[in-house]
Amino acid sequence: MGTIFENIFEFAPDAIVVVNREGHIVRVNTATEKMFGYTRDELLGKTVEILVPERFRERHVEQRNGYFIKPRVRSLGLGMGLYGRRKDGNEFPADIMLSPLETAGGMLVLSVVRDITERRQAEEELRRAHDELEIRVQERTSELAKANEALQDEIAERRRAEEALKNYTAALEEANRIKDLFTDIMHHDLLNPLSIIKTMSELQLEKTEEDGIRRSLLMIKRNADKLIGMIKSASKYARLESAEKLERSKLDLNMVFRAAADSLMPQIEEKNMKLEYLAKDECYAMVNPIIEDVFSNLLDNAIKYSPAGSKIEVNIIDGNNSYRIYVKDWGPGIKDEDKVKLFTRFQRVDKKGVKGTGLGLAIVKRIVNLHGGDVWIEDNPEGGSVFFVKIPKT
Numbered sequence: 273m274g275t276i277f278e279n280i281f282e283f284a285p286d287a288i289v290v291v292n293r294e295g296h297i298v299r300v301n302t303a304t305e306k307m308f309g310y311t312r313d314e315l316l317g318k319t320v321e322i323l324v325p326e327r328f329r330e331r332h333v334e335q336r337n338g339y340f341i342k343p344r345v346r347s348l349g350l351g352m353g354l355y356g357r358r359k360d361g362n363e364f365p366a367d368i369m370l371s372p373l374e375t376a377g378g379m380l381v382l383s384v385v386r387d388i389t390e391r392r393q394a395e396e397e398l399r400r401a402h403d404e405l406e407i408r409v410q411e412r413t414s415e416l417a418k419a420n421e422a423l424q425d426e427i428a429e430r431r432r433a434e435e436a437l438k439n440y441t442a443a444l445e446e447a448n449r450i451k452d453l454f455t456d457i458m459h460h461d462l463l464n465p466l467s468i469i470k471t472m473s474e475l476q477l478e479k480t481e482e483d484g485i486r487r488s489l490l491m492i493k494r495n496a497d498k499l500i501g502m503i504k505s506a507s508k509y510a511r512l513e514s515a516e517k518l519e520r521s522k523l524d525l526n527m528v529f530r531a532a533a534d535s536l537m538p539q540i541e542e543k544n545m546k547l548e549y550l551a552k553d554e555c556y557a558m559v560n561p562i563i564e565d566v567f568s569n570l571l572d573n574a575i576k577y578s579p580a581g582s583k584i585e586v587n588i589i590d591g592n593n594s595y596r597i598y599v600k601d602w603g604p605g606i607k608d609e610d611k612v613k614l615f616t617r618f619q620r621v622d623k624k625g626v627k628g629t630g631l632g633l634a635i636v637k638r639i640v641n642l643h644g645g646d647v648w649i650e651d652n653p654e655g656g657s658v659f660f661v662k663i664p665k666t
Contacts, residue, residue: 546582601656
């Protein structure tokens with residue numbers, strides 16, 4: 273056991289100094305030599321005041337004598353503002369623990385000395401940081417006071433800002449109302465009839481064996497399934513608030529547009545119209561599948577408003593960072609004052625004999641906007657209209 277305690281004493285990380293009643297150093301450890309810069313032989317037999325700054329030595333002698341009269345344990349970290357003195361004269365802040373030791377040769381005092389220079393530096397840095405923060409708070413408070421005074425002088429500007437906020441709030445409320453109305457239309461006025469059409473076509477397919485009728489029923493079922501999917505996507509998109517919430521994947525716009533054109537071929541053939549589809553290359557872009565609804569609506573409009581026997585021209589043009597899609601018709605054309613109205617919900621140009629909800633182009637505009645794109649109308653120099661859609665590639 274003696275060897276264990278000897279090792280603990282000798283190799284402790286703090287300096288340990290043992291002093292007798294006369295104040296002479298009778299034992300030190302290795303850490304004491306490192307901390308104070310003295311060799312062991314230079315310390316043994318000397319009074320402990322050799323390790324105390326000169327200005328404190330006289331008082332230290334009195335305190336030492338008093339301690340031996342009334343010995344007690346004093347713990348580290350009491351913040352007593354003590355200092356040690358190295359052999360080279362440099363001083364350092366220290367925490368010192370004192371503990372009396374009763375021995376056969378009389379009472380000894382064991383002192384554990386810890387250099388707290390780094391701790392004091394950290395405390396000083398913390399104090400400086402606190403003082404700097406106080407100064408900044410005062411400066412900021414002064415700035416805020418000045419800003420508040422300036423704000424009081426800008427009543428007119430604040431009123432304009434309040435008016436703008438009211439307008440924005442009204443627009444937001446209108447947008448939410450449109451979204452809710454559109455969602456209801458999707459679910460009730462369109463989805464339910466389509467579900468009936470799909471079910472009836474499936475029932476007829478089970479009963480019918482004639483090839484021609486089966487092909488027609490299959491087309492009905494396929495398009496009903498397609499429309500149901502589009503309506504569900506449209507309902508979902510109506511609840512989105514920003515483009516970040518619109519899930520996208522890499523799709524070939526050419527393939528999507530061709531699928532939309534194929535679904536409308538019966539209407540084209542019924543009016544004896546010709547569809548000139550000029551796009552041939554792959555046109556990949558990060559889009560949501562609901563983008564097909566844009567193409568379907570534009571083609572459907574062109575078919576509805578163009579005279580029988582006319583043609584429709586479709587193309588997709590690569591514009592480096594985006595694709596520019598156009599649908600050109602040779603119909604009656606659109607007046608300039610009506611072009612903006614067409615993209616507003618339930619706003620339709622007077623076209624006698626043409627049925628529609630007035631939602632188609634409003635849907636187009638909203639889907640395109642959600643993709644970060646743009647949609648507009650230009651005149652066809654040969655008569656008619658050209659609907660343009662710009663879709664970013666990414």
